[in-house]
Structure formats: structure tokens, C-alpha cells
Amino acid sequence: MIKLFETNKIFLITSKSQKYVFFIFVIVLCIGLTESLFLSPEDYIQSHSVRIMYVHVPSAWISIGIFSLIALLSVGSFVFKNKNFLLVSKSLAPSGFVFNIIALVTGSIWGKPTWGTWWAWDARITSMLILLIFYLLYILAWRIFDEKEKVTKITSIIAIIGAINVPIIKFSVDWWSTLHQNSSVNILSDTSIHPSMLFPLLIMTVAFSLFSLLIFLMKYNTELIKIKNKGLDRL
Amino acid sequence: MIEEIVLMKGYGLYVWSAFSFTLVSFAVLYTLIKTNLVREQNKFSSKYLLLNKEKAELAIKQSANKEILANRISSVI
Numbered sequence: 001m002i003k004l005f006e007t008n009k010i011f012l013i014t015s016k017s018q019k020y021v022f023f024i025f026v027i028v029l030c031i032g033l034t035e036s037l038f039l040s041p042e043d044y045i046q047s048h049s050v051r052i053m054y055v056h057v058p059s060a061w062i063s064i065g066i067f068s069l070i071a072l073l074s075v076g077s078f079v080f081k082n083k084n085f086l087l088v089s090k091s092l093a094p095s096g097f098v099f100n101i102i103a104l105v106t107g108s109i110w111g112k113p114t115w116g117t118w119w120a121w122d123a124r125i126t127s128m129l130i131l132l133i134f135y136l137l138y139i140l141a142w143r144i145f146d147e148k149e150k151v152t153k154i155t156s157i158i159a160i161i162g163a164i165n166v167p168i169i170k171f172s173v174d175w176w177s178t179l180h181q182n183s184s185v186n187i188l189s190d191t192s193i194h195p196s197m198l199f200p201l202l203i204m205t206v207a208f209s210l211f212s213l214l215i216f217l218m219k220y221n222t223e224l225i226k227i228k229n230k231g232l233d234r235l
Numbered sequence: 236m237i238e239e240i241v242l243m244k245g246y247g248l249y250v251w252s253a254f255s256f257t258l259v260s261f262a263v264l265y266t267l268i269k270t271n272l273v274r275e276q277n278k279f280s281s282k283y284l285l286l287n288k289e290k291a292e293l294a295i296k297q298s299a300n301k302e303i304l305a306n307r308i309s310s311v312i
Contacts, residue, residue, distance in 0.1 A: 011299040015306055037254065038240065048243035052253040059257070098264045106253040113249050211261060218268045225275040225303055232282045235290045 007084070011224045018217045025210035032207040035200035043197075050197070052110040058205040060103035060128065062212055064169055066096030067131060070138070071163035074156035086152055089159065090142055091219035095212035097135040104128055115179055123172035124180040127165055134162030279303050 036054035043050035070089045077085035107125065108118045119125070138158045145151040173180045184193040191198065241247050283294060283304065294300050 008297060008299040012302055015302050033254070037250075042244075048246040049249055051243075051246075051250045055253055055257045094264060094268065098260050102257050102260050105256055109249050109253045109256070113246055215264060215268055218272050222268070222272045222275050224299070225272070225279055228297075228300060228303060229275065229279050229282060232279065232286065232294060235286065235294060 007224055007227065010084075011221065014217050014221050014224070018214065018221070021210060021214045021217060025207060025214055028203065028210055029207040032200060032203040035203055040200045041194075041196050046114060049110060049113045052106055053197075054200050054204045056103060056106040056110055057201060058208040059099045059106065061205060062208050063096050063100035063103055063128075063131065063135075064166055066092050066099070066212065067135065067159075067162060068166050070096065071159045071166070074159040077152070078156060083152075086155070087223050088216075088220065089155070091216050091223055092212075093135060093139050093142075094219055095215040097132070097139060098215075099208065099212065100128065100132045100135055104132065111179075120179055122178045122180060123176040124169065124178050127169040127172050130165050131162065131169060134158060134165065138162070276303060276306060 032054070036051055040051070040054070042048045070092055073085040073089040073092075076082065077089075104125070107128075111120070112118050138155055141154045141158060142151060145154060172178060173182050184191065193201070241251075243250055279300075280303070283291065283300070286294060295304075
């Protein structure tokens with residue numbers, strides 16, 4: 001288990017995989033953009049504005065998924081006392097944060113032609129805004145605090161408290177009367193979205209996941225090189 | 236045909252701005268992260284060049300250190 005997390009070995013894998021992930025991401029993104037902008041049909045009610053879904057929904061899914069992962073890894077670092085879990089969490093945060101912003105901004109752009117407003121204090125939107133605040137606090141904590149023990153505790157607490165918001169985001173459309181519709185794509189129950197729209201949505205989700213993986217690898221490598229830099233000082 | 240793609244029955248401004256914002260955000264995040272990575276790689280190699288022969292030999296024995304120096308030279312993406 002400990003050998004698995006050996007930084008030297010991890011670095012060899014992460015540094016080499018970066019360029020392959022980049023090329024696959026570019027290919028998948030091109031397919032996704034073609035599908036979502038030109039090939040997928042327009043909606044019978046929302047017309048072409050439905051195309052915003054192909055950037056809005058994957059961004060929201062990924063930002064929520066990344067924060068859940070950060071919270072899990074933070075708990076893991078407490079339980080297993082593994083510093084690498086925190087390094088992974090720290091490297092995941094930037095892409096999660098940006099996807100959260102993309103979800104809010106594209107949602108706002110979609111809201112104008114659909115609901116007639118750029119913003120509403122709807123339960124789903126508000127809980128996504130709260131998630132953004134938690135991301136911001138998490139990233140700022142890593143920047144502000146230098147002491148290792150302190151930053152470990154503070155970032156873990158932020159991630160674990162922030163994780164309470166994740167099920168609120170998911171079930172906000174069921175618990176409260178909101179402008180958002182109930183989820184159309186379900187893993188455990190029936191999916192109500194037509195395959196002609198589901199396909200580009202899934203392609204874009206894969207493309208965005210690959211982008212967050214790419215950013216994660218680059219950030220993680222940066223953090224490992226920082227550690228190696230300190231190692232050179234100690235020689 | 237092109238006009239239809241651009242205007243999208245009056246929704247073009249919304250659709251194109253949402254996609255543009257997404258792609259610009261990707262480019263900004265990628266550039267920031269890449270700049271930091273290259274900066275750390277450069278810092279590492281300049282520190283490595285300042286080491287004396289014995290320490291440099293000791294450092295290069297680690298596969299990760301070798302990889303960082305190799306990456307700095309061949310860093311294209």
C-alpha cells in the first residue's frame with residue numbers, strides 16, 4: 001500500500017501520461033463540440049438554446065464530483081495518515097473550482113432565454129454558489145497557511161463541512177420548488193433524455209473529465225517538483 | 236447555412252457566448268497551471284546546476300529527478 005504511493009514512482013507515471021491525456025482530450029473535445037453545436041437536434045420547446053446544456057451540465061457534474069472526491073480524500077488522509085491524499089486533493093481543486101464557475105456562468109446565460117432572468121435565488125443555483133465559496137475557501141487556505149499541520153487540518157475541515165452541501169445540490173430539485181427541472185439523466189432509474197441529445201452530453205462529459213484529469217496531472221506534478229526542489233536544498 | 240449556424244434562430248448569442256466562456260476558461264486555467272509547472276521545473280534545474288559534482292550525482296540517481304530534468308528540455312505541451 002505504501003509502495004503504491006511512493007512519490008518517485010507516481011511522478012514517473014503522471015509526467016509521462018500528461019501528453020497522452022492532452023491529445024485524447026483534444027480529439028474528444030473536437031468530436032463533442034461538433035456533436036453539440038452542429039449535429040444534435042434542437043429542442044422542440046427551448047430550440048437551439050438547449051445546446052448550452054452540453055457545457056453547463058458536464059461542468060456542474062464534474063465540479064460536484066471533484067468536491068466529493070476532495071472530501072473523501074480528506075477523510076482518508078485523517079484515517080490513513082497519508083499525506084499523498086492531501087496532495088491529490090490540493091491538485092484536484094483548481095479544475096473543480098473552474099468547472100463550478102463555468103456551471104454558474106453558463107447556467108446564467110441559459111437562464112436568460114429560458115426563464116427570462118440571468119439569476120434567481122433558486123435552491124439549486126444557491127447551493128452551487130455555496131459550493132463555489134467552499135472551493136474558494138479551500139484554495140485560499142492552501143495559499144494562506146504555511147504550517148503543514150495547520151493547513152492539513154483547516155483544508156480537511158473545509159472539505160468535510162463543504163461535503164454536506166453536495167447532497168443538498170443533488171436533491172434540491174426534489175426538496176424545494178425550484179426553477180430547475182428534475183434530473184433527466186439517471187444511473188439507477190430511467191433516463192428521460194433522447195439518445196440524440198444524450199450522446200453529445202456524454203461525449204462532452206468525457207472531454208471535460210479528461211480536461212480535469214490533465215489539469216490534475218499538471219498541478220500534481222508541480223506539487224511533486226516543489227517537494228523535489230526542497231529535497232535538493234537538503235542534500 | 237452559415238447564417239443559420241451563427242444565429243441559431245435568435246439563440247446564437249447565448250449559445251456561442253456559453254461555449255466561448257467555457258473554452259476561454261479552459262485556456263486560462265491551462266496557461267496558469269502550465270506556467271507554474273514550467274517555473275518549478277526551471278527552478279529545479281537551476282538548483283541542480285548549482286550542486287557540486289557529488290551532490291549532483293546523488294540527486295540524479297533518483298528516477299524522478301532525472302525525469303524532471305528531461306521534461307524541462309522536452310516540455311512541449
